[in-house]
Amino acid sequence: MGGGQSKAKPAPLFSEPWRQIDWGDQRRDLQFVKTYKPQTEGQQLRILLHGPAGAGKSSFINSVQSVLQGRMYRQALVDNTSHETFTKKYQTFKVQKESSDTFYPFVFNDVMGLDPHKGVLVDDVKLALRGHIKDEYRFDPKSKLSEADPFYNKSPTSNDKVHVLVCVIAADTVPVLRDEIVRKVLDIRKEATRLGIPQVAILTKIDKACPEVNQDLKNVYRIKYMKEQMEKFSAEVGIPMNCIFPVMNYHEETNLNNDTDALILSTMRNIIICGDDYINFKKNQDDCSTNYV
Ligand SMILES: Nc1nc2c(ncn2[C@@H]2O[C@H](COP(=O)(O)OP(=O)(O)OP(=O)(O)O)[C@@H](O)[C@H]2O)c(=O)[nH]1
Ligand SMILES: [Mg+2]
Structure with missing residues (x-):
């Protein structure tokens, strides 16, 4: 079974959760995400999701859209076969505001x-980080996007560049994560670090990794096994624990649920804070260098 836990024995619990979530009252996080505005007019916060095939990248984008729109949303196509990667094109997902034709100032790419x-080349993810890939580019697992290609963006603006890199991994695969995947994640992280881009990780499918979480999502920060999986992943790829967020994506439900929303919103709040800090840092750096010429 997922994570190799014994079905018979209940998972050992911490007496108190080790991280606080506003279960049942996520208005604070919802308000934050809904009212977020970058300091500079017209600036977009670009969030790039990467990770193994079937980890739940597209489902996370849909889940965030669902929570913000207050209804189930399925814009990013999701596949149930898990044989091979389903998302093949580079695509920007905007989130429309509920009551108008305007969009939130953050966008997703997966x-x-x-x-x-047969997966995406690390070199292509590196190009995406620097904003060189245009929308609708169809990834080729055999060759990197060349500068001569019409989908190569030669002069990316600040809006084209990535401001937060999110590694998405299914929690139930952490115990069996392949070395090749870890190496790719490390390689992409190295480039993001070189560019100063903040990085977080999302552990999806926590309902599959642990039956106690499936029974009650509020157990997520009380179950020792879940913390161990986060620590194992953190040690493997070097992302600190305070940048790792367990979530359950909407995957079989047809109605929204407060607890599912709470984890998704608290994760989004943290992603936005990381990206916004980076945007402001870059802007200050650019302002300083213009003042000195
Ligand atoms: N139980 C459970 N299933 C999930 C969760 N997130 C995603 N899934 C399911 O996992 C499968 C793959 O999800 P996708 O969102 O297509 O994964 P992806 O990372 O976009 O995959 P590729 O585009 O193929 O790289 C789908 O059947 C989803 O419904 C989750 O949190 N829990
Ligand atoms: Mg996908």
């Missing part, structure tokens, strides 16, 4: 799965 041989 890339083809990271799988060896």
Whole structure:
């Protein structure tokens, strides 16, 4: 079974949750995400999701859209076969505001799965980080996007560049994460670090990894096994624990649920804070360098 836990024995619990979530009252996080505005007019916060095929990248985008729109949303196509990566094109997902024709100032991109041989090339993810890939580019697992290609963006603006890199991994695969995937994640992280881009991780499918979470999502920060999986993943790819967020994506439900929303919103709040800090840092850096010429 997922995570190799014994079905018979209940999972050991911490007496108190080790992280606080506003279960049942996520108005604070909802308000934050709904009212977020970058300091500079017209600036977009670009969030790039990467990770193995079937980890739940597209489902996370849909889940965030669902929570913000107050109804189930299925814009990013999701696949149930898990044989090979389903997302093949580079695409920007905007989130429309509920009551108008305007969009939230953050956008998502997800890339083809990271799988060896048939997944996205690390070099292409690096190009995406620097804003060089245009929308609708169809990834080729055999060759990197060339500068001569019409989908190569030669002069990316600040809005085209990525401001937060999110590694998406299914929690039930942490115990069996393949070395090739870990190496790819590390390689992409190295480039993001070189560019100063903040990085977080989302552990999806926590309902599959642990039956106690499936029974009650509020157990997520009380179950020792879940914390161990986060620590294991953190040690493997070097993302600190305070940048790792467990979520359950909407995957079989047809109605929204407060607890599912609470985890998704608190994760989004943290992603936005990381990206916004980076945008402001870059802007200050650019302002300083213009003042000195
Ligand atoms: N139980 C459960 N299933 C999930 C969760 N998130 C996603 N899924 C399911 O996992 C499968 C793959 O999800 P996708 O969102 O297509 O994964 P992806 O990372 O976009 O995959 P590729 O585009 O193929 O790289 C789908 O059947 C989803 O419904 C989750 O949190 N819990
Ligand atoms: Mg996908």
